[in-house]
Amino acid sequence: MTYKLYYWQGIQGRGEFIRLALEEAGADYVDICRGPSREGMGTRAMMSVLDSGSEPHVPFAPPFLRDGDLIVPHVANILFYLGPKLDLAPENEGLRYIANGLQLTITDFVAEVHDTHHPIAVSQYYEEQKEPAKARASEFIDNRMTKFLDYFERVLTRNPRSKDHIVGDRLSYVDLSLFQVIEGLRYAFPRATSEFQGSYPGLVALRDRVAARPNIARYLKSERRLAFNEDGVFRHYPELDKDPA
Amino acid sequence: MTYKLYYWQGIQGRGEFIRLALEEAGADYVDICRGPSREGMGTRAMMSVLDSGSEPHVPFAPPFLRDGDLIVPHVANILFYLGPKLDLAPENEGLRYIANGLQLTITDFVAEVHDTHHPIAVSQYYEEQKEPAKARASEFIDNRMTKFLDYFERVLTRNPRSKDHIVGDRLSYVDLSLFQVIEGLRYAFPRATSEFQGSYPGLVALRDRVAARPNIARYLKSERRLAFNEDGVFRHYPELDKDPA
Numbered sequence: 001m002t003y004k005l006y007y008w009q010g011i012q013g014r015g016e017f018i019r020l021a022l023e024e025a026g027a028d029y030v031d032i033c034r035g036p037s038r039e040g041m042g043t044r045a046m047m048s049v050l051d052s053g054s055e056p057h058v059p060f061a062p063p064f065l066r067d068g069d070l071i072v073p074h075v076a077n078i079l080f081y082l083g084p085k086l087d088l089a090p091e092n093e094g095l096r097y098i099a100n101g102l103q104l105t106i107t108d109f110v111a112e113v114h115d116t117h118h119p120i121a122v123s124q125y126y127e128e129q130k131e132p133a134k135a136r137a138s139e140f141i142d143n144r145m146t147k148f149l150d151y152f153e154r155v156l157t158r159n160p161r162s163k164d165h166i167v168g169d170r171l172s173y174v175d176l177s178l179f180q181v182i183e184g185l186r187y188a189f190p191r192a193t194s195e196f197q198g199s200y201p202g203l204v205a206l207r208d209r210v211a212a213r214p215n216i217a218r219y220l221k222s223e224r225r226l227a228f229n230e231d232g233v234f235r236h237y238p239e240l241d242k243d244p245a
Numbered sequence: 246m247t248y249k250l251y252y253w254q255g256i257q258g259r260g261e262f263i264r265l266a267l268e269e270a271g272a273d274y275v276d277i278c279r280g281p282s283r284e285g286m287g288t289r290a291m292m293s294v295l296d297s298g299s300e301p302h303v304p305f306a307p308p309f310l311r312d313g314d315l316i317v318p319h320v321a322n323i324l325f326y327l328g329p330k331l332d333l334a335p336e337n338e339g340l341r342y343i344a345n346g347l348q349l350t351i352t353d354f355v356a357e358v359h360d361t362h363h364p365i366a367v368s369q370y371y372e373e374q375k376e377p378a379k380a381r382a383s384e385f386i387d388n389r390m391t392k393f394l395d396y397f398e399r400v401l402t403r404n405p406r407s408k409d410h411i412v413g414d415r416l417s418y419v420d421l422s423l424f425q426v427i428e429g430l431r432y433a434f435p436r437a438t439s440e441f442q443g444s445y446p447g448l449v450a451l452r453d454r455v456a457a458r459p460n461i462a463r464y465l466k467s468e469r470r471l472a473f474n475e476d477g478v479f480r481h482y483p484e485l486d487k488d489p490a
Contacts, residue, residue, distance in 0.1 A: 060350040073346040101318040105305040121384040139366040
């Protein structure tokens with residue numbers, strides 16, 4: 001059965017966490033919004049689900065995944081659902097809740113990244129909230145980013161089952177998501193992240209291992225991997241980065 | 246086995262979503278931070294888990310639940326874990342992912358409520374960010390609250406399996422969480438919520454049904470139910486409410 005991923009076209013955004021898992025697993029999936037409208041795909045196909053009058057449980061927002069009749073919304077929920085099917089979750093059931101907890105911490109982290117450029121209103125442009133955005137971005141760089149990354153580095157280096165993965169003894173979707181977080185932060189805040197290698201050696205090594213995995217390396221070079229841009233979650237606005245020394 | 250809930254004492258906060266589920270089910274649990282330190286409880290007991298050097302997978306933040314050796318962090322994750330055990334989750338496995346998706350939408354909603362009083366920095370007091378807080382609260386009241394509640398009302402009234410519950414054919418933890426959301430919004434924004442009865446008849450009726458359940462009614466009258474206050478997520482700052490007509 002082909003998985004159907006629904007997410008805004010043109011951005012990596014939150015959908016990218018799902019794409020990375022599907023790509024690593026070599027899963028059969030369609031990125032609906034990027035498909036041709038003549039084949040019933042495109043953004044309109046996504047909107048028709050969100051605005052559906054017949055679907056009992058419509059999602060609040062993209063991304064969501066369709067697997068047969070089931071529509072699963074929210075990144076962490078989709079990964080919790082897909083993880084075992086794609087062989088990207090711990091085998092131990094208790095550890096699956098640990099993985100989900102880590103993924104939800106990533107969710108919170110990503111929401112804070114988003115709010116650096118949209119601290120007041122998602123209905124308005126960044127340009128309309130530049131001043132509070134600068135204040136929030138400074139707080140993010142000075143306090144929040146450090147707090148989250150210290151945490152992930154600590155959990156990673158203490159994982160009793162593996163030195164190479166954050167949970168369990170093999171690759172999980174959480175490792176893939178951490179790759180994306182590091183990539184995104186480096187794109188958005190090149191100055192603030194310039195010393196990541198020294199500060200977070202475990203996370204940077206994890207990022208490098210994920211990037212080198214054959215399916216991921218192939219994906220990153222493909223057209224399916226969109227570039228970061230200023231419509232996504234991780235945006236590079238130089239004025240929000242750490243001030244130059 | 247007694248469940249151990251770890252959450253800041255003195256506030257309902259995010260821990261309240263867990264308390265409501267445990268109370269409805271009549272589960273055997275201890276609210277660790279509110280217990281006596283002479284019995285190894287209190288806030289220090291929680292901090293010793295968060296700062297633990299031996300625990301392999303420490304949580305990023307409260308609330309978290311301890312069940313034997315397993316520590317489960319994050320509200321939605323805890324409820325996903327507890328739901329089936331407390332008979333507060335749908336029986337159908339697919340519907341459990343629907344429930345989790347709804348709970349994660351509540352998580353996002355609650356984070357936006359929080360950010361009405363802390364739009365810039367969680368490390369600073371509300372009083373230090375009153376101006377952006379007013380801007381964010383206005384956006385929240387005018388656009389976001391409506392969008393979320395319209396969504397929940399729509400899903401509730403369209404649930405094909407029950408008119409009384411948002412998912413499945415019986416009470417779930419999501420219903421309990423929606424009760425808490427309505428209560429919290431009414432506390433924080435009495436003016437902006439004064440017409441809830443007319444705008445969201447389904448959600449208000451759901452709230453009333455939950456409040457009338459014997460175990461919940463008993464809990465709400467007990468000392469275990471803390472009052473809302475200005476240290477929690479739902480805070481009543483009159484200047485952030487809708488402006489008087």
